[in-house]
Amino acid sequence: xxxxxxxxxxxxxxxxxxxxxxxxxxxxxxxxxxxxxxxxxxxxxxxxxxxxxxxxxxxxxxxxxxxxxxxxxxxxxxxxxxxxxxxxxxxxxxxxxxxxxxxxxxxxxxxxxxxxxxxxxxxxxxxxxxxxxxxxxxxxxxxxxxxxxxxxxxxxxxxxxxxxxxxxxxxxxxxxxxxxxxxxxxxxxxxxxxxxxxxxxxxxxxxxxxxxxxxxxxxxxxxxxxxxxxxxxxxxxxxxxxxxxxxxxxxxxxxxxxxxxxxxxxxxxxxxxxxxxxxxxxxxxxxxxxxxxxxxxxxxxxxxxxxxxxxxxxxxxxxxxxxxxxxxxxxxxxxxxxxxxxxxxxxxxxxxxxxxxxxxxxxxx
Amino acid sequence: xxxxxxxxxxxxxxxxxxxxxxxxxxxxxxxxxxxxxxxxxxxxxxxxxxxxxxxxxxxxxxxxxxxxxxxxxxxxxxxxxxxxxxxxxxxxxxxxxxxxxxxxxxxxxxxxxxxxxxxxxxxxxxxxxxxxxxxxxxxxxxxxxxxxxxxxxxxxxxxxxxxxxxxxxxxxxxxxxxxxxxxxxxxxxxxxxxxxxxxxxxxxxxxxxxxxxxxxxxxxxxxxxxxxxxxxxxxxxxxxxxxxxxxxxxxxxxxxxxxx
Ligand SMILES: Nc1ncnc2c1ncn2[C@@H]1O[C@H](COP(=O)(O)OP(=O)(O)O)[C@@H](O)[C@H]1O
Ligand SMILES: [Mg+2]
Numbered sequence: 001x002x003x004x005x006x007x008x009x010x011x012x013x014x015x016x017x018x019x020x021x022x023x024x025x026x027x028x029x030x031x032x033x034x035x036x037x038x039x040x041x042x043x044x045x046x047x048x049x050x051x052x053x054x055x056x057x058x059x060x061x062x063x064x065x066x067x068x069x070x071x072x073x074x075x076x077x078x079x080x081x082x083x084x085x086x087x088x089x090x091x092x093x094x095x096x097x098x099x100x101x102x103x104x105x106x107x108x109x110x111x112x113x114x115x116x117x118x119x120x121x122x123x124x125x126x127x128x129x130x131x132x133x134x135x136x137x138x139x140x141x142x143x144x145x146x147x148x149x150x151x152x153x154x155x156x157x158x159x160x161x162x163x164x165x166x167x168x169x170x171x172x173x174x175x176x177x178x179x180x181x182x183x184x185x186x187x188x189x190x191x192x193x194x195x196x197x198x199x200x201x202x203x204x205x206x207x208x209x210x211x212x213x214x215x216x217x218x219x220x221x222x223x224x225x226x227x228x229x230x231x232x233x234x235x236x237x238x239x240x241x242x243x244x245x246x247x248x249x250x251x252x253x254x255x256x257x258x259x260x261x262x263x264x265x266x267x268x269x270x271x272x273x274x275x276x277x278x279x280x281x282x283x284x285x286x287x288x289x290x291x292x293x294x295x296x297x298x299x300x301x302x303x304x305x306x307x308x309x310x311x312x313x314x315x316x317x318x319x320x321x322x323x324x325x326x327x328x329x330x331x332x333x334x335x336x337x338x339x340x341x342x343x344x345x346x347x348x349x350x351x352x353x354x355x356x357x358x359x360x361x362x363x364x365x
Numbered sequence: 366x367x368x369x370x371x372x373x374x375x376x377x378x379x380x381x382x383x384x385x386x387x388x389x390x391x392x393x394x395x396x397x398x399x400x401x402x403x404x405x406x407x408x409x410x411x412x413x414x415x416x417x418x419x420x421x422x423x424x425x426x427x428x429x430x431x432x433x434x435x436x437x438x439x440x441x442x443x444x445x446x447x448x449x450x451x452x453x454x455x456x457x458x459x460x461x462x463x464x465x466x467x468x469x470x471x472x473x474x475x476x477x478x479x480x481x482x483x484x485x486x487x488x489x490x491x492x493x494x495x496x497x498x499x500x501x502x503x504x505x506x507x508x509x510x511x512x513x514x515x516x517x518x519x520x521x522x523x524x525x526x527x528x529x530x531x532x533x534x535x536x537x538x539x540x541x542x543x544x545x546x547x548x549x550x551x552x553x554x555x556x557x558x559x560x561x562x563x564x565x566x567x568x569x570x571x572x573x574x575x576x577x578x579x580x581x582x583x584x585x586x587x588x589x590x591x592x593x594x595x596x597x598x599x600x601x602x603x604x605x606x607x608x609x610x611x612x613x614x615x616x617x618x619x620x621x622x623x624x625x
Pocket of ligand 2: 408409
């Protein structure tokens with residue numbers, strides 16, 4: 001195992017893997033059927049939406065039940081811009097920035113409240129969004145929805161529509177994934193993680209929990225907008241139905257099933273969002289919801305860390321079933337100290353004086 | 366240059382309970398200052414006031430002459446205040462190194478867009494900090510643990526990791542809340558050496574809360590004794606140890622052996 005990780009950490013190996021993946025992504029749209037390409041493109045759309053949700057919820061620990069709202073806004077802005085013949089770059093920027101600004105404003109207000117209040121505010125978004133989309137029919141086409149074929153393949157490409165659209169998803173979604181992966185590592189990744197686990201400590205490190213929650217929420221909305229743009233590019237139609245609350249919940253379930261606070265997990269979450277309803281529908285259309293619920297529970301029990309932890313879980317189980325228990329078994333629970341040092345568990349008293357007050361309270365409040 | 370800290374007539378209350386009662390003292394730049402007193406005396410609360418986590422009802426706290434009362438903890442940290450917690454709060458799933466790197470947050474430049482683009486300049490500063498953090502861990506006898514997950518380490522070692530995390534921020538003023546609690550005797554000696562070296566090499570002002578009177582005596586230039594939220598006395602550690610009022614305060618908490 002360690003030799004594999006050692007191998008993978010070498011710079012040239014990583015470059016080679018990146019190159020192979022990039023080439024594979026570029027030829028994939030040319031290989032498969034229209035049906036498969038469309039499915040892959042949809043997975044990409046929702047993988048981006050789940051990625052955004054992961055930034056605010058998986059990495060930063062703020063419950064958001066409104067991610068689908070930002071996807072919907074992004075899709076509507078795209079549809080509106082495309083039907084009004086805006087330049088495509090302008091369409092893209094608007095479809096990202098409009099949800100981003102809405103997200104920023106909501107977060108500035110909601111992140112002050114803290115705790116479950118953020119979740120409550122985010123519930124309101126899709127609930128308000130649906131009737132609003134019906135009402136603002138000049139912009140949204142009302143209940144009829146909005147359709148646009150702006151993403152049909154240009155003639156010069158010689159590609160079919162499904163191929164062109166999959167390319168759009170791969171390039172734009174891929175760039176979003178790369179940028180987000182960079183963001184959640186290093187300085188900002190550590191800051192998000194400590195805001196999630198302990199706000200008092202975060203603050204004592206110079207990290208304002210409020211500002212970083214607002215930042216995470218805004219990034220999630222921007223990414224939601226990207227997802228909305230791709231949604232319109234792939235599905236070419238949006239209606240108030242796009243942003244119903246139940247979709248937001250499914251998005252959340254997808255994030256958990258794929259793996260919270262994980263980039264690969266977000267991708268798997270997108271696949272879950274698209275494929276599982278299809279499969280359960282194939283098995284028995286009357287039992288779709290039941291099957292999905294069962295799968296959700298099964299994953300949570302067997303893989304609480306999400307599908308992304310599957311390889312690790314398998315490795316752990318294999319090791320455990322080996323007679324000597326494997327290397328992990330032989331390790332002492334508390335790590336070995338340096339030579340000549342003793343690792344000692346905390347004793348409740350030091351020099352006769354209790355080190356802990358009778359009531360364990362939040363001195364870090 | 367270590368910071369100067371002055372508290373004047375500090376009062377803190379929770380509901381009807383007076384937790385701090387007109388507490389005031391002054392810490393000179395570069396001093397190691399001790400804060401002692403029985404459990405529940407208000408030492409941690411006092412730290413929480415200085416670090417901005419608690420809001421005193423009245424009084425004044427100045428750092429280098431500047432009033433900081435009511436300043437947010439994150440802002441204070443950006444201006445050179447660092448602290449450890451009585452109950453260490455590490456990220457248990459992360460490695461020791463990642464935990465320590467968190468301390469360098471304020472030293473890393475660049476906004477979210479720049480980090481998302483992973484500009485070479487930022488990647489380089491991250492690499493340099495990693496080396497610095499490793500060196501710091503090494504110097505504090507924790508180099509072997511750098512790549513371990515924090516939850517593999519004992520409580521006493523968590524305190525050491527927290528100390529490194531605080532130091533990596535290059536503070537002017539460092540608050541240590543019971544750094545020796547849970548450490549065996551051999552480790553306390555090492556801790557004393559470490560804090561002395563910090564003061565000598567980095568010229569930091571240190572305020573330390575501790576029950577371990579050996580550590581207080583060996584380390585501090587001056588101590589304040591708190592009891593029931595009020596200042597009982599101020600002076601050299603030796604004076605505090607022989608002061609009848611201090612002994613009584615501790616006996617009242619049936620822990621006199623530590624003072625004697
Ligand atoms: N957040 C809080 N809410 C209510 N009471 C508190 C709070 N923090 C501290 N106290 C009270 O203040 C007193 C001093 O506690 P503390 O500062 O932790 O003492 P020490 O660190 O000296 O042991 C205790 O009586 C405690 O109950
Ligand atoms: Mg305390």
